[in-house]
Amino acid sequence: MDLSTLKGSIDLVAVVEGAGTELKRFGRLHKGLCPLHSDTEPSFVVYPDQHFRCFGCQEHGDVFDFIQKLHGCDFKQALGILGIKQGKLTTEKREEIKRLQHRRELVKAFRKWEIDAADEAAMLCRCCRKVLGEIKTTAHMDKYGNRYHDLETYAYHLDVLVGDDDQAKIGLYDAGYYG
Numbered sequence: 001m002d003l004s005t006l007k008g009s010i011d012l013v014a015v016v017e018g019a020g021t022e023l024k025r026f027g028r029l030h031k032g033l034c035p036l037h038s039d040t041e042p043s044f045v046v047y048p049d050q051h052f053r054c055f056g057c058q059e060h061g062d063v064f065d066f067i068q069k070l071h072g073c074d075f076k077q078a079l080g081i082l083g084i085k086q087g088k089l090t091t092e093k094r095e096e097i098k099r100l101q102h103r104r105e106l107v108k109a110f111r112k113w114e115i116d117a118a119d120e121a122a123m124l125c126r127c128c129r130k131v132l133g134e135i136k137t138t139a140h141m142d143k144y145g146n147r148y149h150d151l152e153t154y155a156y157h158l159d160v161l162v163g164d165d166d167q168a169k170i171g172l173y174d175a176g177y178y179g
């Protein structure tokens, strides 16, 4: 494997985050506090072409430059840190990357479910309110009265789904709601 193929197989965002720097996505860019100088505002940018640039300390380069600057090491040591031996990613490193990618896909699927589920819960709330609004007789009440309970449930779900409590959301997800 040549160097540029090798480089293409290493995700710079994952490497930077793996080094403990949290990056936030802005369109096609990722930004965060620069791990190469003491940064007070997010000056560190990772571009889609797998390069980084810091607008604070002006450091820039590819994943190998990043590791060398971060650890103050040479190119060969950087390869070792990145899990590259004899021009190839080690099996452990490949598996680690696979695990991280898998995790990111799960998070993405979960965020999509969250949005769709909130839409569905809101729709179910509207349906329940409509049915409840049409109850006129005790016969209706016997037939549709349990919609009160349903409405409570869906309204609670909706609260959870539009809120910030990921654990509660995961609870709904795992219980198979809105799947």
Ligand SMILES: [Zn+2]
Pocket (backbone or CB within 6 Å): 034, 035, 036, 037, 039, 043, 044, 054, 055, 056, 057, 058, 059
């Ligand atoms: Zn910097």
